[in-house]
Amino acid sequence: MNDNSLPLGYAVEAxxxxxxxxxxxxxxxxxxxxxxxxxxxxxxxxxxxxxTTQIEQLWTYMPYGPFENKHQMKIHLDGCAESxxxxxxxxxxxxxxxxxxxxxxxxxxxxxxxxxxxxxxYSPRVxxxxxxxxxxxxxxxxxxxxxxxxxxxxxxxxxNEKSRQAAQRLGFSFEGIFYKHFINKNxxxxxxxxxxxxxxxxxxxxxxxxxxxxxxxRFSLTRANKPLLRAEDSGExx
Numbered sequence: 033m034n035d036n037s038l039p040l041g042y043a044v045e046a047x048x049x050x051x052x053x054x055x056x057x058x059x060x061x062x063x064x065x066x067x068x069x070x071x072x073x074x075x076x077x078x079x080x081x082x083x084t085t086q087i088e089q090l091w092t093y094m095p096y097g098p099f100e101n102k103h104q105m106k107i108h109l110d111g112c113a114e115s116x117x118x119x120x121x122x123x124x125x126x127x128x129x130x131x132x133x134x135x136x137x138x139x140x141x142x143x144x145x146x147x148x149x150x151x152x153x154y155s156p157r158v159x160x161x162x163x164x165x166x167x168x169x170x171x172x173x174x175x176x177x178x179x180x181x182x183x184x185x186x187x188x189x190x191x192n193e194k195s196r197q198a199a200q201r202l203g204f205s206f207e208g209i210f211y212k213h214f215i216n217k218n219x220x221x222x223x224x225x226x227x228x229x230x231x232x233x234x235x236x237x238x239x240x241x242x243x244x245x246x247x248x249x250r251f252s253l254t255r256a257n258k259p260l261l262r263a264e265d266s267g268e269x270x
Contacts, residue, residue: 050142051179055119058170061245062162065121065135065170070109073122076131077109078102080155090153093189095216097153112136118151123167125158132158135167137175139185147175148185152195162244165253168202169240176233186226189216199226201254203236205262235260 057066082088082098091097099105112120118138125132133154140147149171154163175181186204188195200206204226213223228236239256 047143047145047180052116052140052142053119053137053147053171053174053179055116058121058174060126060166060170062126062166063170064124064126065167066124068109068113068120068122068134070106070113073131074102074106074109077122077134078105080130080132080157081153087156090156093192093195093216094151094153120151123154123163125161125163127161128157132163133167135171137171144183145179145181146183146185147181148187149175150187164198165202165240166244169237169244172228172233172237172240176230176237180230182230184228186228187223188226190222190224192224196224196226199224200261201257203232203239203257203260204228205232229262232260232262 055067057064078099078101080087081090088098096108097105099108112118112134117140118136119140120134120136122131123133123135124130134151135149136151138148138150149168152164158164172184175184184204186195186199186202188199190196190209196206205228207225207227210223210225212220214221236257239253239260242256243251243253
């Protein structure tokens, strides 16, 4: 309570150092993620994300793409390489040794220790593999374990059911919808918000490691993480 008997949030020490995620190569067992190299990445990224209507559906909810040709995608990648927020990475699938998608850290607020994972897309050929799970695992390890942030966000179009399901499978709790959040490709976008807190991470991390590196027999990350998700309508003051 303050001097007027109004409730306050618990005290939080200001971070000693203002740090950001590193623009470096992150190595996992199934994937690696490296800062974007437009010249070196464009051929494989274009090939894995273009060519048929079915493949190009991956761009439906993205603010860009599909691209008319490699040159247009190269221009996009040039911008990604120059950007620091979002901080973009190219994801390589180690099984095929092929570049297979992209991710980014964005909305990086050092003073509040919050960050978002977004601009996430992968080739359909790696769906239902360990690619997305380990990529997000590496990003969460960077966010919580290395730079010690308090909150990691995930946002997507409310119509993007695959992204909404992926968020909760990975341990992000649904927090609500921002209606008429912005206009995407001349269409309205309502945005579903999800977040994971540092308090959530230890148990979620254990579940992800069990799937990625332990015995996988009949192990469901969705079922394991479901009890850890925070209630949607919780109004508890913290």
